[in-house]
Amino acid sequence: MAAQSPQPQPLSRRAELLAGMRGQLPLLLGVAPFGMAYGAYAIESGLSGELTQAMSAIVFGGASQFVGVQLIASGVPGAMIVLATLLVNLRHLLYSASLAPQVDHLNRRWRWLLAYLLTDEAYAVSMSRLSRDNESPHRHWFVLGAGVALWATWQMTTSLGILLGAALPDSWSLDFALPLTFLALLMPVLTSRPAFGAAAAAGLVAVIGFDWPYGIALVVAIGAGLLAGVALDRALPGERRRELI
Amino acid sequence: MTLWLTVAGMGAVTYAIRLSVLVFVSHDALPAAARDALRFVMPAVLLAIILPAVLYVGENQTFDLSIGNQRLAAACIAAAVAWAAKNVWLTVSTGMAALWLLQWAW
Numbered sequence: 001m002a003a004q005s006p007q008p009q010p011l012s013r014r015a016e017l018l019a020g021m022r023g024q025l026p027l028l029l030g031v032a033p034f035g036m037a038y039g040a041y042a043i044e045s046g047l048s049g050e051l052t053q054a055m056s057a058i059v060f061g062g063a064s065q066f067v068g069v070q071l072i073a074s075g076v077p078g079a080m081i082v083l084a085t086l087l088v089n090l091r092h093l094l095y096s097a098s099l100a101p102q103v104d105h106l107n108r109r110w111r112w113l114l115a116y117l118l119t120d121e122a123y124a125v126s127m128s129r130l131s132r133d134n135e136s137p138h139r140h141w142f143v144l145g146a147g148v149a150l151w152a153t154w155q156m157t158t159s160l161g162i163l164l165g166a167a168l169p170d171s172w173s174l175d176f177a178l179p180l181t182f183l184a185l186l187m188p189v190l191t192s193r194p195a196f197g198a199a200a201a202a203g204l205v206a207v208i209g210f211d212w213p214y215g216i217a218l219v220v221a222i223g224a225g226l227l228a229g230v231a232l233d234r235a236l237p238g239e240r241r242r243e244l245i
Numbered sequence: 246m247t248l249w250l251t252v253a254g255m256g257a258v259t260y261a262i263r264l265s266v267l268v269f270v271s272h273d274a275l276p277a278a279a280r281d282a283l284r285f286v287m288p289a290v291l292l293a294i295i296l297p298a299v300l301y302v303g304e305n306q307t308f309d310l311s312i313g314n315q316r317l318a319a320a321c322i323a324a325a326v327a328w329a330a331k332n333v334w335l336t337v338s339t340g341m342a343a344l345w346l347l348q349w350a351w
Contacts, residue, residue, distance in 0.1 A: 026337045051248055058256035068255050078251035085255040091290065092262045098283040100272035108268065115263040120294065127287050173344055176316060177337055179298040180323050184336035186291040187327045195288045202289035203296040210297050210308070218293055225289025226282040233281070 016138045020145020023125040028153045030178030031062075031121065033168040035154050038065055039161020045073035049162045056158040060151065061119060063215050064088040088215040091222055095123040102130050103140055110140060117147025121178075128185045193236055198229030295320070315351070319344035 011019065035056075042052035047069060055065050064085045071081045095118050103111055126143040133139070160167070168174060190196050202225030209217025266272055272280070299320045302309050312318065323340030330336070 023333075026333050029337070047248075051252060054249075055252050055255070058252055059259050060256075061259055064255065064259060068252070072248060072251065078247055078254060081251050082254035082258055086258045086262070089259045089262050092259070093265050094283065094286045094290075096263055097266035097272065097275065097279070098286045100266045103267065104272060111267045112264065115267045116260060118263040118267070120290065124287070124291060131287070171348070173316075173341070173348070176298075176319070176341060176344055179295045179320065180337045180340040181333060182291045182295050183320065183323055183340070184327045184331075184333040186288065186295065187324075188331060189287045189291070195285060198285035199288035199292035203292035206293035207296050207300055207308075210301055210306075217297075218290075221293040222286065222289045225293065226285050229285030229289070230278070230282050 010136050011138060013138045013141045016136065016141035017145040017148075020125070020129075020142035020147075021149040022145075023129060023142070024121065024146045024149040026177060026181045026184075027121045027125065028149065030175050030181065031150065031153055032157050033166070033172075033174045034062055034178075035157025036161035036164070036168060037166045038062060038069075039158040040164075040166040041066065041161075042069045043162055043165075045069050047072065052162055053155070053158055056155055059085070060116070060154065061085075061089050061092075062154070067214055084214045087219065090219045091120075092118055092123075094222060094226075095120075098127065099123065099143070102126075102134055103143070106140055114140065114143055114147065117144070117151055119147070119150060121150050122147040124182060124185050128188065131189065194229045194232035197232040198225040201225045201228035315344055315347040318347060 038056070039052055042055070042065075043049065047055075052069075055068065059065055059068065067084055067088055068081055071084060076084075096115065099114070099118065103114060106114075122143070125146045129142055130139060136142075186199065190199060202221040205221035205224045206217050209220060212220075266275070299316050300308055300310060300314070302314055302316050309317070319340050322343045323336050326332075326339045327336040
């Protein structure tokens with residue numbers, strides 16, 4: 001991980017960009033087989049190579065792309081598919097809201113760009129960095145680096161999946177790198193009992209709702225986590241303001 | 246052609262969601278309670294992604310909360326490393342090595 005201790009000298013734009021890319025690296029290990037699996041699945045489901053690749057560029061959201069392909073292949077009407085996409089990606093609303101105060105000094109062009117690149121992975125890596133240090137003047141370059149690294153990997157592995165099929169064997173279990181990285185990012189944010197309660201409530205609902213359609217479980221789980229966190233925060237006044245963000 | 250329109254629609258709603266508070270709505274316009282709650286997005290989303298990935302395993306993604314669940318065992322080892330070392334690469338490499346070792350030993 002980059003920037004583990006407070007930097008005496010603010011990092012340059014280039015150093016922030018590279019640190020963001022480096023921060024994203026362990027997640028790319030898990031994203032690579034996911035991207036190839038998506039490309040292969042879309043082709044198997046009868047989508048053209050152009051449409052498969054375009055969806056990765058236009059939507060840029062793994063889970064919603066899998067759902068989209070599945071619904072397209074089942075002949076579901078377009079309006080329903082768009083609605084399902086809305087449900088699957090609704091959690092990004094919270095990322096948008098939670099990242100906003102960190103970038104509100106930026107011009108519109110920057111915010112449009114960072115919004116396009118806002119995914120689970122880029123959000124987690126960026127917030128992990130910003131919760132330790134949100135003073136650096138070029139910190140948005142870190143967010144950009146994390147987003148661009150993921151974007152490029154997603155586009156390239158989509159292409160590989162289209163051309164080669166899901167060529168990385170399942171037995172390598174590379175997808176496991178995703179939950180492992182999130183685990184490493186989780187520990188430093190479990191700084192209080194309300195944060196712990198938020199994680200526990202969200203985890204529990206996500207497990208219970210695993211079979212619910214269109215990733216609704218993840219939205220409900222995060223909602224339950226926020227409620228649990230706020231409730232514990234109110235119930236345990238001594239815990240208040242111990243966190244920075 | 247309609248498929249392209251569908252994908253454009255998927256992209257439009259996704260981008261609109263991501264743009265929402267970053268561009269369209271000011272963060273300051275959110276009620277204080279909502280801003281307060283946003284502090285818990287990180288812990289909530291991270292565990293909500295981790296737990297199903299560790300507990301629903303195998304080709305059919307069946308629920309397995311037992312000692313025979315290799316992903317669960319590897320994740321517990323990785324969690325201990327993450328807690329003690331606070332290092333992403335060490336956590337990921339230990340967890341992957343633990344999983345490969347367990348898969349090989351079985």
